[in-house]
Amino acid sequence: MPSGALHRIVYMSTAVGVLRADELDRIYLRAKSANARAGITGLMLFYEGAFLQVIEGPAAGVMSLIERLRHDRRHAGLITLEAGPIEVRGFPDIPMHFVAARNLSAGEKQAFSDLRQAVSARSHTVGSPAPGADNGLWAFISSFNPLRMA
Numbered sequence: 001m002p003s004g005a006l007h008r009i010v011y012m013s014t015a016v017g018v019l020r021a022d023e024l025d026r027i028y029l030r031a032k033s034a035n036a037r038a039g040i041t042g043l044m045l046f047y048e049g050a051f052l053q054v055i056e057g058p059a060a061g062v063m064s065l066i067e068r069l070r071h072d073r074r075h076a077g078l079i080t081l082e083a084g085p086i087e088v089r090g091f092p093d094i095p096m097h098f099v100a101a102r103n104l105s106a107g108e109k110q111a112f113s114d115l116r117q118a119v120s121a122r123s124h125t126v127g128s129p130a131p132g133a134d135n136g137l138w139a140f141i142s143s144f145n146p147l148r149m150a
């Protein structure tokens with residue numbers, strides 16, 4: 001994997017139109033192989049038309065990916081919940097850990113909906129703090145790490 005300073009971005013976005021399962025699979029499979037090449041790891045959740053994605057890796061690679069994501073027309077309304085340098089990866093071994101809606105527990109679905117609501121409420125408040133700052137974002141995210149490393 002490429003070395004250098006590590007960076008992480010967590011964002012939420014909304015799928016444009018209805019994404020079919022095969023379209024989601026295509027996004028995931030391409031992401032997985034491209035990320036493996038770029039030394040990027042992370043998590044992608046999809047529930048009720050919304051994505052939550054964590055991307056972490058070499059700063060330049062993460063920045064270039066977020067630019068591509070901002071221009072990807074399969075989703076819109078991308079809101080950054082967290083962005084900055086990290087010491088260690090939350091998902092060290094997984095180019096993109098994808099958890100589709102059918103694999104989310106009832107509690108996880110509820111937590112996802114709550115987070116989405118908090119994010120959209122605050123994104124309408126001028127000067128509000130980063131949406132992820134105080135709502136247990138990382139506790140939720142790290143619960144999806146098979147290794148359970150926070």
Ligand SMILES: Cc1cc2nc3c(=O)[nH]c(=O)nc-3n(C[C@H](O)[C@H](O)[C@H](O)COP(=O)(O)O)c2cc1C
Nearest residue numbers: 027030031032034035051065068069072074075096
């Ligand atoms: C929700 C979502 C998540 C994505 N995640 C990744 C990812 O983790 N890695 C990646 O390389 N591309 C990902 N993509 C695809 C990129 O947006 C982009 O299409 C891809 O990097 C190819 O970019 P290019 O066509 O400009 O070369 C994702 C797309 C969507 C809609």
